[in-house]
Amino acid sequence: MALNDKRLSRPSASNLGVPIYHRRRRDWHDDQKLIVELAEVIKGNSNLYDINSEASQSFLKKTSEMQTVGFQENADAMLLAIWIRESLVKLSNKHGNYDLRVHKIEMPNDFDALLSQRDNHMTKAGFNRPTLSLSTLFPDRKLRGFALERIQVLHRGDIVEYLSSLISREKDSLLGYSATIMDLIHICQHKLKTRNIPSISRFCTDECDIWVPSLKLGIDVRNAWNQESEENLINLLHTTINKLKAEYLAIVCPDDLSDLAFHALREIERNSAVSNLSIIRAGDFGKYLDRIIEIRLPDLKRFKKAGEIPL
Secondary structure, eight states, X not given: OOTTOGGGOXXXXXXXXXXXXXXXXXXXXXXXXXXXXXXXXXXXXXXXXOTTSHHHHHHHHHHHHHXXXXXXXXXXXXXXXXXXXXXXXXXXXXXXXXXXXXXXXXXXXXXXXXXXXXXXXXXXXXXXSSSOOHHHHOOSXXXXXXXXXXXXXXXXXXXXXXXXXXXXXXXXXXXXXXXXXXXXXXXXXXXXXXXXXOOEEOOOTTSOSEEEGGGTEEEEEXXXXXXXXXXXXXXXXXXXXXXXXXXXXXXXXXXXXXXXXXXXXXXXXXXXXXXTEEEEEGGGHHHHHHHHHHHHHHHHHHHHHTTOOOO
């Protein structure tokens, strides 16, 4: 099949669904936008929600409290936004897509109780014990021994200080360039794995980071962009096409990549410099995969029937 065949129906980043803050939390601003949006829908859509009902009043009261104290570092706001996003996933699974102005979220009557229950589950599950032991946290004997040594040498035997230090270092590492790249690769690998799609991590300087044989899909990740990188990226994509006979190519960016950088990067897609290239954010990668699987389904069924997996 020719790479410029219109039947390939390359998925586009412009039609992969709802706002980013519906799908994934980047920071507290996303929680605020999501909660306030639902509150406005409840207040302005009497066809879906009875504003005088116990559930609506409970939600609006909780939202008002959050607006008073602020959303930043507000644990209740984070828990409420998690619940809303879970509800949106249910709507999406039920309807294929959703519009908050048309599809109703089923709500409990008491949001104080809901958030209290979730807080208890997330922070205390597994730790309702008189003491917090190393064996509880580190069931593996070798790992427990290593942790004990580090606690004694670096933190004077204080396990809480040790755990706090681990989290702090992880936070610092996630802000680094290489860690962010690996996070994006792991996100892509995870979404492939949940769909039972084998992939190969290439890590070659002249090819995409991930190759998916059954989909003939090459995936490269970028956590930043500047115009000077364009020629190198185009050469990398063309090399992937020539060496691996790729029919689809995807560049995956972080959800929090600035709109300016994202749209500058998408100029490569819009200019058709590379055939069947889609430039998408990480939050859209799952939907992108589902589109590719749908397009490739006849070929996948043929390989499966023959007992072959294209490598």
